[in-house]
Amino acid sequence: MGVFDRVVLLATGLVAAYLVWFFAGEHRRAGGEASHNVYYMVSFGVLLVAGLLLIAFGYGVLASPLVVIAAALIPLALATGLVAQHFPSYGVTYLTFAVVGLLGIAVTRFVGPAGLGTAVLALVHSVAGLTIFFLPLAAIRRGRAKPPFALVTVGGTLIGIGGIALAFLKAGRPILPASFIFAILAPVLFLMTLSFALGFTRSKSAGQA
Numbered sequence: 001m002g003v004f005d006r007v008v009l010l011a012t013g014l015v016a017a018y019l020v021w022f023f024a025g026e027h028r029r030a031g032g033e034a035s036h037n038v039y040y041m042v043s044f045g046v047l048l049v050a051g052l053l054l055i056a057f058g059y060g061v062l063a064s065p066l067v068v069i070a071a072a073l074i075p076l077a078l079a080t081g082l083v084a085q086h087f088p089s090y091g092v093t094y095l096t097f098a099v100v101g102l103l104g105i106a107v108t109r110f111v112g113p114a115g116l117g118t119a120v121l122a123l124v125h126s127v128a129g130l131t132i133f134f135l136p137l138a139a140i141r142r143g144r145a146k147p148p149f150a151l152v153t154v155g156g157t158l159i160g161i162g163g164i165a166l167a168f169l170k171a172g173r174p175i176l177p178a179s180f181i182f183a184i185l186a187p188v189l190f191l192m193t194l195s196f197a198l199g200f201t202r203s204k205s206a207g208q209a
Helices: 003-029 035-057 059-063 065-086 088-110 114-141 147-170 178-201
Strands: none
Touching: 003 035, 003 178, 035 059, 035 065, 035 178, 059 065, 065 088, 065 114, 065 147, 088 114, 114 147, 147 178
16 A cells, blocks of 8 residues: 555545534434434444554455454445435334344354355445435435435445445455556545535435435
8 A cells, every 4th residue: 555545545534534523413413313323423433443444554454354344334334324314214124134234244254155255245235335326316306305415326336336346356256456446445435435525514304204
């Protein structure tokens, strides 16, 4: 990892830290009743820690099963927060999927063939990524969020592509050359986080189900 990557990851961490602060404020203003803010704080808090670990130890830290498990919290918690905020009637169902998915990733990191672990990781990342992609657009269409919220969809696209690419790379079946993945990983993480920040801060929910 070069200096450029570390600088970009530091910038990513600063944006993630801002989002944790932003949602903490939103949670306080809601009187501690809006659970979706907690999910958002978990997602961006884990992203902040993951970025700091990458800066400190380089991309080799991605080989750790514990890091893979923790990193899965980023899309899962974010997707769960989106569902809880904009389609709360499905909140418990999606939270159940998130918990089961995370447990599935954790178990298959240590037990069973590597192919199974990759399949579970790709499946969970795909569902979470698709949720982050489509739900903001659905919320805008139903008048529950303003148009800038579509930037969350942009972030969802980036997190989905990055997660799946890393999953197949770790399994030894890269869908893109490893050198290319690591060359764009830091900028993708920054653009993803920036898209989320702009999408959330420039749009307020206009209503809930």
